[in-house]
Amino acid sequence: MPHVPVAIVGAGHCGLAMSRCLASRSIDHVVLERGEVANSWRTERWDSLRLLTPNWLTRLPGFAYAGPDPDGFMTAGEVAELIRRYGEDGAAPVLTRTAVRAVRGRDHGGFAVDTDRGDWTADAVVVASGACNLPTVPAVREELPPGITSLTALEYRNPAQLPEGGVLVVGASSSGTQIADELLRDGREVTIAVGEHVRLPRRYRGRDILWWMDAAGILDERWDEMDDLVRARNIPSMQLAGTAGGAMLDLNALTGRGARLVGRLAAIRDGIGLFSGSLRNVCALADLKLVRLLDNLDAWARDNDVAVPEPPERFEPTAVPSPPALELALRPGEIRTVIWATGYRPDLSWLEPSVVNTRGRLIHDGGVTRFPGLYLIGMPFLRRRNSTLITGSGADAGDLTEHLAAHLGSLAPPVRVSARG
Amino acid sequence: MSVDKPPVDNGVNVEALLEARAALADAPDIAEFKWRATTSWVRGTHSQSSIETFYGLGGEQEHRTTFTHDADHPLQFASEDMGATPVEFALVALGSCLTAGIAAVAQQREIQLNSVNATIEADMDIHGILGADPDIRNGFSGVRVHYDIDADATPQEIEALVAQSQKRSAVFDILANPTNITVDVN
Secondary structure, eight states, X not given: OOEEEEEEEOOSHHHHHHHHHHHHTTOXXXXXXXXXXXXXXXXXXXXXXXXXXXXXXXXETTEEOOSSOTTSOOBHHHHHHHHHHHHHHTTOOEEOSOOEEEEEEOTTSSEEEEEBTEEEEEEEEEEOSOSOSEEOOOGGGGGOOTTOEEEETTTOOOGGGSOSSOEEEEOOXXXXXXXXXXXXXXXXXEEEEEOSOEEOOSEXXXXXXXXXXXHTXXXXXXXXXXXXXHHHHTOOOEEOOOOTTOOOOSHHHHXXXXXXXXXXXXXXXXXXXXXXXXXXXXXXXXHHHHHHHHHHHHHHHHHTTXXXXXXXXXXXOOOOOSSOXXXXXXXXXXXXXXXXXXXXXXXOTTBOSOOBOTTSOBOOBTTBOSSTTEEEOSSTTSSBTTTTSHHHHHHHHHHHHHHHHHHHHHOSSOOOOOTTO | OOOOOOOOOXXXXXXXXXXXXXXXXXXXXXXXXXXOOEEEEEETTEEEEEEEEEEETTEEEEEEEXXXXXXXXXXXXTSOOOXXXXXXXXXXXXXXXXXXXXXXXXXXTTOOEEEEEEEEEEEOOTTTXXXXXXXXXXXXXXXXXXXXXXXXSOHHHHHHHHHHHHHTOHHHHHHHSOOOOOOOOO
């Protein structure tokens, strides 16, 4: 059975960033990839999706965007191509079409890594297989009446995929708002069930909002500085879309295009969707948080004499229907399709050492698990607020490489046999 | 240099709450609570409810004393008005829950409260409970809560307190969202 010091599971941007960092310290490793490099970007994204970070923010260890359109947003295909080239340029030792079936801890340390193309042993394993492999769908889905088409955001591709008729989009974070927008532009009747969400303008005072959050250090805030890390790791994704021109994709934009807002989908009884009466408050919370963020950004710019093209502005509060509907018949004529944009979670079914608690939440300290030599990367707020953005993977990979190198150095005997000679 | 100011004291032991939350992570079972009340018919629409025990933290618990509440309907309903109407108890529950939440969140955010007053009003069309119109629901068609708050904080911080309290309120959730109810009889 071949042995390798480090097995990285997944050749997305995180796995390849980790590979780059390990290579720079001459730590031998292999990257195991079930499909092609950047597989999820090739196969698990809707057709029109663009990266929600601007091109200039696409930074990886040893790579910075130098193309002609720094303020643009890459299509999913362009992201996949960029990641592929990044792996090639770094000569990353990737084994494609090699699906990891199981990773098990071995009795005397290290790991057994079983794949559909042979088994390995490794001193360390880095889980870089993504945070969004599976949809998180509320149990109420089981109560949907027959005759209603039900799709998760992972299954959604384009409006033509849906039967004629009204659509209920459950969820108003990044996926939900973008899918709702696309359906509205396709002429559909769209209702959006809105829970807690993070409202953000695409551009503020003439700059991308992520420029502000990056420059002011918000994206770099660390996991070990958070008062409430569970909360920080569970904040819904930002209401942002990779829209050239910087149009804001908030609930006001969607209602302006004809969307109807209702509260969180709380239950389905007798074919009737029952929505929470909390819509007004979740919108008030998002509006208040947006104002607080902009206040902080303005103060940061003022205190640091940062030149900003435009003066401060404040956005209209979210317009909530008065009163919002509490019930909606889930039947053709009213609602024909329900799209669950209710979040994603990693698929770690192949990982035998349990890194989740009784609530199903990942347990780790900045990507370092309680199993020596087992690491996670690319999970929400792993080590920094930007851990799930491409730009955040570099710093995380660097930190974890340091920890991993120390771990390998502590192993006795120090003799390690390289799989690749 | 910061200027010393008196510590914020809203009478809420936030440390104990945060410690309790941390303890829950290790023993999720102790978070399972059961709340109870008993209700006995007195006469007409008058009933008396008492509240004495609850279950939580892994065992049976008791209130410091037994609380009793009379409920009735008003004279205008040809009742004897021996207590607040049941729907008014719902308003009491919402107002007291949100207000407790405001105190707790303010303490956590180090905001001194000077006074907090809520006015809670609910709309109801009694065609529903009289069975006079099948299209009208029995319960409230809407609930409005108005707060007057004097606190050592900006209006925006006070707004955020009130919003956060709604987000974490049990009674707000109970009123805003459907709940399964099982009623049986011996």
